[in-house]
Amino acid sequence: MQSHINDYITDGESPVSYPYLDTKGCLTIGKGFKIDSEDQFARLDLEVIKDGVPAAATEAEKRRAFRQMQAKYEALGGRKKNRPAGAFNRRATAYETVTDIRMSMASMNAILEREIATRTGKIRTEVGDAAWNNLNRAQQTAIIDIDYNTGGGGLVGFPGLKRAIRNGDAQVMARESLLYTDRTAKQRNHQRLLRNYAALSGASRRDAARGAWHNCSRRRARHCRLHGWTCRRRLTFNP
Incomplete structure (x- = not known):
């Protein structure tokens, strides 16, 4: 089953082979792997192109690369209080040659x-073996993806989702699965949210998308009307 989950997470993470800074300025590499220290980076199995x-x-070589990324972080404003808004809102490709x-x-x-x-x-410990085993493969996969995406481990910050798992309530699990990709900027990966919502609720993606509220441009709003969706300021779901 782990290979299936690996593929599922990979679809949402877009693997990057070189180190880059995410939208929060965190050093990241691979499939969304966050790096907290130079020692952690030095322990990774990495390559250089010669x-x-x-x-x-x-x-x-790994420690030198870590320091190069640190220098890039500082050059973009780093820890400065007056750092320009959106300083790290760059595509990963902007760091390919660093x-x-x-x-x-x-x-x-x-x-x-x-x-x-x-x-x-960790999740099994939090919700109990019986509750975890009662989930189908799609639900287990979506829950692990949510945990991976938020980075906490053990569904930290999702008490309602954990209760719903223990109660075996698929609809509540789906509602509680909604999360911000970037809570500060209030940005969400809509496709990832919809995929997990559908997996947890048991609905098809098309059915799950009906009633989705999107933060739309005028052009996008027309697209939503064609699909029977309703456009509002924030994305939520009406199961």
């Missing part, structure tokens, strides 16, 4: 498999 050929990166460090897909998959196992264990 004459067009990948080779295992030395510890010194370092020559790369992570192979094999390394990404190995790290993600470990993450899935760890998170599954």
